[in-house]
Amino acid sequence: MEKMKIGKKNNLSKKEREALDELREDDSITIKPADKGGGIVILNTERYEEESLKILNDPETYIKLRKDPTEDVVAKFHQYLDEGEMAGILNDKEHKYLKILHPQRPTFYHLPKVHKDPVNPPGRPIISGIDSISSRVSEYIDKILQPIVLKTKYHLKDTLSAIQELEKISWQEDYILVTCDVKSLYSNIPHKEGMESIKRHLEGETDIPPEQKDFTLEGIKLILENNYFSFNKEFYLQKKGTAMGTRFAPSFANLYMSTWEEKITENKEDNIILYLRYIDDILMIWKGGEEDLVTFLNQLNTKDPNIKLESTWNRNTIDYLDLTIFSEGNKLYTKTYFKKVDTNSYIHRDSCHLRRWLEGIPKSQYLRIKRNCSKESDFNIQTDRLKTQFLEKGYEESRLESTKNEIALMDRKECLKYKNKINESL
Template structure:
């Protein structure tokens, strides 16, 4: 969908409609090897430390074979490469045009860059939720993380391998971006924060894996709409009953941190079976993640003032258990 002020040629449109995940033919094997190694290393960090060496050793042969592999070239490949060049040239000539995906559905959107930035900055002007910070806080975050991990290692709560996997030496502050809600009137934007390369991302993943192992599901939990239909299939309701659906607006930014910590603390009987941490140290790790709500947009540093951090792997499970507790109290 072209929502920009720029007329986009049909060939460029057809290429952009393929989407960001479409795999193009390989043209530069040197770059391919480098990109493969980078992506491989990023995904390797998701594995348990004790399995990484074996997986890395098995990858050596694959990496060495990349430069000599004979990639097929067909008319389709040549057409895709031609369209790719046309599209890149067009985008280079139109620097104010950005291409993003829609919030829902497999839809590619083109927007004027200045309008996109203005809409995101309007969201960030909510001074009850966000504030501008003067300097990049990443060094302080790294220092606090290093101190916590060093204490955990010295007290044998984590192994040396885990210490290395959770440590952070290079990367960047989480970055914010927006996705247009084309299915809603006036096309509002959803603010997204990507923390994958952030300093506390691996710590959040580590804590999440511990919590997810033994947490019981809520009695009201359902997997999808099909399961809901199955559960309601034989339920008889009076004519004056109504089935309603409730939604929480901006869920993560509306979860109070103290409630999130309390919800974790109240489930310690489940967590303690999956970790060597004492309760106090585990909660310190959770609090560190919850208080690391810094991100950057358009070269400006922000801090999220309220709620669990957007983009953190820990936020979904914390939001879930807080909502469980609220539901239990309400019912």
């Protein structure tokens, strides 16, 4: 039987393809995803590059290099990995995977923070290091650090973890809801202090051999000190902090914050009813007056010159991650928080994805609303909003109603449980 030839079908019309090509060739504009909200931002390229250079001209964080350092950096990483294999720390399979022979050069770009300023948005710096010389070493190190992060006292895994903790709270009149955002955490962690924090956490891990601990620390040092990238054919080195984009950055930041938290929560057990943190986003419940809270928050900003907090508080309601948290009586309730800059970025039903996968999108979002909403009335309001968004994207109303009714009948307690996942090895 002859093999059937299956032709490729483009799901864009000829006019759409021509318009897309025209946009790609237009050097006067730069198109990037928004930092938050899921939208697309079209910027004047001159303005985009001005903001990029404003970020890169910070002498405390970046330094401009005279030449492309790729060859020297590759040699350092290859030597590090070869020595790891010779010492028996890496097996042959790991060594071959981690040693990239033809790496890509990391590149710099920034995401426009339109939620801060929609006209002249500041940028969130990102280093794209896909297939760079450090990318797989960073992945290897992250697999070692992640289990340690999960054991730290105040680490918050995700929204579900936050809801589980909030469900335990018996609310009182003298409690205050507090959120804090750590300003530019990734780029503000000093290499020396960050390394000391990692070393301290590794010392408590009895199941990690001493030689692997040393190898891990050496790898982190190598990544931090050789965090170079290109922008507009120029090369730069980030000399402070870690790049947003490298795999181990969240674990590095989490463990640094964990060390800081051990100092700031001392002797405050009577005031801090709840303290949780998702990387650089902190949630607290404070017992006492606002004056004492302000004094405490001001003290936090003096504990470490590299950690500065932007704080918000309210006795009744506050937004945290994708939750709006509010009190009624002696209970805390939650519902989904929709940012003002959120856009309808759901994939259109006519997209050339698998039909089963597309139909699963509304269900996953209805489940999210079911999980986040303590009250049925909020679930109904927010699922109506979702329905409108999915109708705009071509989904069938009857299927949406059927999915909503299916989720509505579920016991919410089942949505507040984690499903077991099998961890994949490197």
